[in-house]
Amino acid sequence: MDLLALASTRLDLLRTGSLAAALPQHRLRLAPYLRERTAFGLPDLEWLGLAQVVSWLIPAKRTLAGRGAESMTWADEIFAASRPDMLLLGDATEAALPFAVTAQKLGVAVVCLEAGMPTGGPLEQERLIIERLATFRFSPHPGAAAGLQEAGLECHYQGDLLAGCPALLPDQVLRQTLAVHGLKAGRYAVLAFDGEGIGVPAESGLPCVRLAGSEGQAHGQLPPVLQADSLSEWLALLAGGGCLVSDQVGLCRLAAGAGLARVLVGDPAGLPPWYGEIATLVPPGRELSRVLVPAGEQAAQPAPAGAAETIARMLTRGA
Amino acid sequence: MALHIACFVGARPNFMKVAPLLRLLRQDRQFAPSFVHTGQHYDFQMSEVFLHDLGLPAPDALFEVGSGTHAAQTARVMSATEHYFNRFRPDWAVVVGDVNSTLGVALTAARMGIAVAHVEAGLRSGDRAMPEEINRIATDHLSRLLFLPSADAGENLEREGVDRSRMRLVGNVMVDSLFLVLPRARKAEVWARYQLAPKHYCVVTAHRPENVDNRLHLRRLTDILAQVAARLPAVLPLHPRTRQRLEQARALAALQEVPGLHLTEPLGYLDFLGLVDGAAVALTDSGGLQEETTALGIPCLTLRENTERPITVTVGTNTLTGLDPLAVSACLDQVLAGTYKVGAIPPLWDGKAAERIVRAFTE
Numbered sequence: 001m002d003l004l005a006l007a008s009t010r011l012d013l014l015r016t017g018s019l020a021a022a023l024p025q026h027r028l029r030l031a032p033y034l035r036e037r038t039a040f041g042l043p044d045l046e047w048l049g050l051a052q053v054v055s056w057l058i059p060a061k062r063t064l065a066g067r068g069a070e071s072m073t074w075a076d077e078i079f080a081a082s083r084p085d086m087l088l089l090g091d092a093t094e095a096a097l098p099f100a101v102t103a104q105k106l107g108v109a110v111v112c113l114e115a116g117m118p119t120g121g122p123l124e125q126e127r128l129i130i131e132r133l134a135t136f137r138f139s140p141h142p143g144a145a146a147g148l149q150e151a152g153l154e155c156h157y158q159g160d161l162l163a164g165c166p167a168l169l170p171d172q173v174l175r176q177t178l179a180v181h182g183l184k185a186g187r188y189a190v191l192a193f194d195g196e197g198i199g200v201p202a203e204s205g206l207p208c209v210r211l212a213g214s215e216g217q218a219h220g221q222l223p224p225v226l227q228a229d230s231l232s233e234w235l236a237l238l239a240g241g242g243c244l245v246s247d248q249v250g251l252c253r254l255a256a257g258a259g260l261a262r263v264l265v266g267d268p269a270g271l272p273p274w275y276g277e278i279a280t281l282v283p284p285g286r287e288l289s290r291v292l293v294p295a296g297e298q299a300a301q302p303a304p305a306g307a308a309e310t311i312a313r314m315l316t317r318g319a
Numbered sequence: 320m321a322l323h324i325a326c327f328v329g330a331r332p333n334f335m336k337v338a339p340l341l342r343l344l345r346q347d348r349q350f351a352p353s354f355v356h357t358g359q360h361y362d363f364q365m366s367e368v369f370l371h372d373l374g375l376p377a378p379d380a381l382f383e384v385g386s387g388t389h390a391a392q393t394a395r396v397m398s399a400t401e402h403y404f405n406r407f408r409p410d411w412a413v414v415v416g417d418v419n420s421t422l423g424v425a426l427t428a429a430r431m432g433i434a435v436a437h438v439e440a441g442l443r444s445g446d447r448a449m450p451e452e453i454n455r456i457a458t459d460h461l462s463r464l465l466f467l468p469s470a471d472a473g474e475n476l477e478r479e480g481v482d483r484s485r486m487r488l489v490g491n492v493m494v495d496s497l498f499l500v501l502p503r504a505r506k507a508e509v510w511a512r513y514q515l516a517p518k519h520y521c522v523v524t525a526h527r528p529e530n531v532d533n534r535l536h537l538r539r540l541t542d543i544l545a546q547v548a549a550r551l552p553a554v555l556p557l558h559p560r561t562r563q564r565l566e567q568a569r570a571l572a573a574l575q576e577v578p579g580l581h582l583t584e585p586l587g588y589l590d591f592l593g594l595v596d597g598a599a600v601a602l603t604d605s606g607g608l609q610e611e612t613t614a615l616g617i618p619c620l621t622l623r624e625n626t627e628r629p630i631t632v633t634v635g636t637n638t639l640t641g642l643d644p645l646a647v648s649a650c651l652d653q654v655l656a657g658t659y660k661v662g663a664i665p666p667l668w669d670g671k672a673a674e675r676i677v678r679a680f681t682e
Binding site: 063066068072073079080101102104105107125126129132133 | 429
């Protein structure tokens, strides 16, 4: 089986990596859609089992609409050059819908790995279309799967690929990364956000670090950003913490897999109620010192083990 | 200030859907409409004649995107549309039908925050192998206003979770064009050009990839044509794609020799409508002709396994035969014996769909 993964975010790369590890006898290639080739420290693609990049997609157009046209042209060229059996899509980023449409018209199956997960972002409408067009849908949470099934879309819940990613991280990378930054495993709080209104925990009793990719606005004194030279280092900095405060549910799921306590900052009225099973929901701007809890006190999301293996098996059968 | 409504066309079937709408918008001072042709069908016969027949003005903008793969064509439409929107920034982008231009314009408009209105929304064949089906789904979900030709389209959209508040049941705008042009089309007596008598011939159109790109299916199609022409004279205006596939399969010369079968170049809207109106029966794989025959009360045998216009089957004169020669033959028996079903005209296919659309923009 020949699979192509479009990856535009760190989480996309991690998801793809976990599937690649579960599909050793199949070919899974990567089309990274990134601002620059070194955006996420991609040299460790080999660690992810994704050594083969089918094409680098570095957008040149400055507008969202222009990048849509650019993405569609790339999709056409990539599918013409290497007709995969399936296109794997994770986060609903700006290249995702053009790739999904092109794939469907060419008879390439579209696999949606983040089905039913609202983003609230500007591409939310396109995310819904991708779900509608997808050939196979996998939801990372039973609540998301139930929502899609209610909407008449067949959807599978086989666990969360992201929650399984920290387990792929070699111990040595984790230890070395924490040592370089002078951090103790489980004894620091991680801040990661790209929106507005996150509160910096003032009295958590834990030192705070800010993860690369946290360009949003916050209240309080922000700690400096910890730069990561590679994706594995970035994951190590997250997975090594004791708790996470973030406005991104994907990061909370990753943190759940590493056993961190989690606070998701966002307007609870605008989030699905089952997000509360993934993290403690806190409205923007709220004082966070009281809601931060040490690792272990908050139950990790109950996710079946081996999501990547199960999904890989189902995809193989589907093909 | 007048509402700027940019109406887009790309391919031939789009023209008759935009024409009545554009005419009404231009008559109303509340609106400042513009007419944009993406140039997806750029052939003179395919575009210019249709514009003339429908009384459409010259486009305010012509993109000349031309042909190519689905994605390449859509990408060119998107780039050109972005450029246009940057210059003129309309309040609404009106797209029609299900061609690549429809999706390209809708996607660009949605990404630029320009409201999209889709005319002929909610149609579904259920066949994802049809590129048009992908265009329909994506365009509908990108649109703020959805103009439905029939109630079943609204049910399709509801099943996909689309809010009713975005939908307006307006009827079939193509029928507006048909009723407007029909008197002129009848007067032209196009059938006489082929030495045919009214109601004693059939009209055939075929161009869909599943019928002409597959050699086996193309062979079945030509067999059916020969079978039909042996019983009833037939006129087949050849779509460029079909001509090309017949030539590649070295089947064109043989088809030209089939007794009773007239192969012609593509016809203008007026001539084609006149030909259909005078026919005893139509065989087709196109979507528009299924609707036109239902509006005219002429039997239609659709050479497909499914249709995105089921109302033409349940209410109208259409029957899905696929490329099954026995099914075609059985229907033809009924047509010739005068026992073929008598269809009705679906609700709101009354020539006033464009009026309802214009009203929706002022609500």
